Amino acid sequence: MKRIVLERLTLRNFKGFKEFVLDTNGGNADAYGDNGTGKTTAFDAFTWLLFGKDSQNKADFEIKELDSSGKVRRHKLEHEVEADLLINGRRRTFRRVFSEKWTKKRGSVTDSFEGHTTDYFIDGIPVKAGEYKDEVDALIKEDLFKLLTSPTFFNEQLKKEERRKELLGICGDITDAEVIHSNPALSRLPAILGERDVENHRKAVVARCKAINKEIEELPIRISEAQRNQPDISELDEDLLQEDIEDLRSRIQAKEEEMLRIRNGGETAVKEKRIREIESELIGIQSRLQSAVLDQMAIKRDEVGQMHREFDSLRRQIGDKQLQIKSNKQTIEFRNQHAGRLKTKWSEVNSQVLEHQHNENCPTCGQTLPAEQIQEAHSKAEADFNRGKAQRLEQISAEGKAAMDEVRQLEQNNARLQDEIEQLTKQSTDLQERLGAAEAELEALRSGMKDPAADPEYRQLQTEKEDLQEDIKRLRESAGQEYNRVQQVVNEIRLQLRELEEDLAKFDQYQKIEERISEIEKQEQSLAAEFERLQEELFLTEEFTRSKVALLESKINSKFKYARFRLFEEQINGGLKEVCDTLYNGVPYDGGLNNAARINVGLDIINTLSEHYGFSAPIFIDNAEAVTQLIDTEAQLIRLVVSEKDKKLRVVPHNNMQEAI
The missing domain is CATH 3.40.50.300 (P-loop containing nucleotide triphosphate hydrolases)
Incomplete structure (x- = not known):
């Protein structure tokens, strides 16, 4: 120790x-x-x-x-x-x-x-x-020092979790297998746990029970909500509704055929056919008069479009090169500044001189060294200094040369880019002039196109078409009143049909809600059975914990002469809560124990910790x-x-x- x-x-x-x-x-x-x-x-x-x-x-x-x-x-x-x-x-x-x-x-x-x-x-x-x-x-170690030097530190400054950790470190934990073996009532627990340990399984069971309780509480609400949404079908007959719907659909079909006959009168159809023929002839005359000009306009439009695309490409190239010149200038400025700093640094290094004072006395005996040894040491130090200085100057010069080489390359690149920009600008100016001329030609073609309305044959056909349209209008006005009457009858039948279809749909909705209620009731029974099974598993985990508590507290308390420890506390609901209470003659440390007993209990804990850690x-x-x-x-x-x-x-x-x- x-x-x-x-x-x-x-x-x-x-x-x-x-x-x-x-x-x-x-x-x-x-x-x-x-x-x-x-x-x-x-x-x-x-x-x-x-x-x-x-x-x-x-x-x-x-x-x-x-x-x-x-x-x-x-x-x-x-x-x-x-x-x-x-x-x-x-x-x-x-x-x-x-x-x-x-x-x-x-x-x-x-x-x-x-x-x-x-x-x-x-x-x-x-x-x-x-x-x-x-x-x-x-x-x-600091943590161990605090434990071994103050009788109150363990009970008054350590948290519950840290006190439990220390106690378990002294006596060692008890395996789940040992606990299960000690209590025959726990024989089924290993099969229930599977790959989980007891604590994780207990947490999973508690969480699932909580979720089941919440689901079970919500199920009656869901059933009540479904019942409220069920339609009332007590006064409806599904078969009779289906027959009435089929009858109304037949009546609507008959009325729609009657409306079609009214709208498609014989004389009206002949006149509408002639109008379609006239429209075809009008299109032929317009195409004959304008086709040549339209072909020329299409060619010129393609030419103008190509010029626009070329002009945009030239502008993008000029912009890209201008951005590259700007970036190069920024780099040139940065490299020039860096070269200036290197020049200053070169001067500073070049001006450095050896400041070396060699100890003229022997480090072992203290006597003065011979002059030739002193001179040799000085010469070696001077040579090392000059060699290091020359290497630093060479490195600075190389870095400065590289910076200036890069500046020259960038300046040459900028000159080349500027020449290219001037060439592209000239091309852009020339193209813009040609584009203006082409657009003017396109506008001239558009304004010179011949109007087909000036053609006698075109005007004659247009007049015939207008006369036919007027005739059709007069014919339809006489049939319009009958058509509107039949349309009103169809609308009334459709309204009746929609009402009957809505009533018929109530039967399908009612059946779906009935099936949903049945599913919820089955789910409630399944959840209740699962909850009962989980409660049994929860009881086994709590029984395991009680058995482990008895073994663990006995093992820990055997390490101490006076102090006793309570690691778990029974709750009102029968569960166990993790604690770490120190007791002396049954009195809790922080629940009425006098100062003398607290100190002696603290010394008893220190004695055990000292023996465990091998420290005093x-x-x-x-x-x-x-x-x-x-x-x-x-x-x-x-x-x-x-x-x-x-x-x-x-x-x-x-x-x-x-x-x-």
Whole structure:
């Protein structure tokens, strides 16, 4: 077991202590003091020294001494804590110093506060923060330190889940197979679980039961809603409705045939046929008069369209090349700036000279080295410096040359692009002139097209068509009244038919809703059966948990002399809730247990944890005056005792670790 003993703890300018030494002589010790004299500060200093936090696990607590208004009493002090530890008999010294950083800026007569610094020392040797942390972690991890140095930490600062994890880590968990084997009533559980563990199956069952309950609650509402949507068919006869519908459809068909005969009168049909013949002849005359011009217009339209497409292509090419020139100019500017910076950098490197001072004394014996050795070392350093300088200058020159080469290439590219833009612009101007001329020719062809209405034959046929249309109009006016009367009869029959079809559709809707209600009722029965089966499975998982609780609590409690633990709590509904309550003689730790019992229970837990982890660390017992008899422990005990008569903190060390307190 690794044994850590606090031999001496020294505080300087720490939380009101100008200088204080807690000297234990390597054994147990008592610290007596009235309230406010700094008993807890000693424990805060020890934890801050190792982990940068106080005993309440706060990293932002105030280290400096404050006045009555809460301001820092004195600045520019070094606040430090130092501890001499015996680790399995070997002394190690750890020291942490917290300081203000003040600097005087040029032109200012006063110092300026710039922040804080923390310095670390191990066995008198300054180390970096990371090295210091690694050394402390190698000594004891922070979480384990808290568990082993404070009797109240386990029960008052650890969360329930963390306490359970520690307890299970001490005794080991119990497998599901062990629990099932211990209770014959659980014999069917493995077949039910399948690939799941008990807890995941329980969660799945609870979730499914909740979903089933919700579905079952909604089913009556869905049935009621379906029944409300069912049509009333109590006074309807499906067969009679079907017969009436067929009769109305026959009557509508007869009336529609009568309307067709009225609309398609014999003389009207002859005149309509002649009108169609005239329209065909009119189209022939128009085509004969205009076909040649239309062909020329089509050719010219194609020519104009092709010119437009060529003009758009030229404009896009010019735009693309202009964008490329702009991009190249931006790159040229960037490369020129980069070359300027490289030139400055080359001058800086070229102006560098060797600043080398060789130690003229032997590092082993301290005697002055011979002049030839000193000169040799200087020459080697100078050669190395010049070689490195030449390499850097060569690299800078190469990078500058590459930048300027790229600039020249880009400028040449821009000149070529500008020439191409000028050529494309000239082509665009020429094409635009030709396009204007072609559009003018197209408009001339369009305005010179001959109007067919000026042709005598065309005018004669147009007049005949108008006369025929007038004749048809007169014929239809005489038949229009009869046609409208029959149309009104058809509309009335259609309205009756729609009403009867709506009544007939009610039977199909009624049947579908009946089938839906039946499906819902079957679903309700299936859900009820599934819920009953799941409730049985849930009971088995809870019985499993109760069996596991009995085995687990017995196994854990056997590791402790005084502390007992309750890991589960029975709920009103019969379920189990995960807890982690510490008990002493049946009294919960946070439910009426006095301070003395709390401390002794905490020491009992520390004893078991120390044995489990193989560590023994100093235990700080605050409010130790409440305990008349502490239980036995192998660790070093530092009691913090309230003593009204001691207005300054007084430390009383004991000669050995076993001396009674």
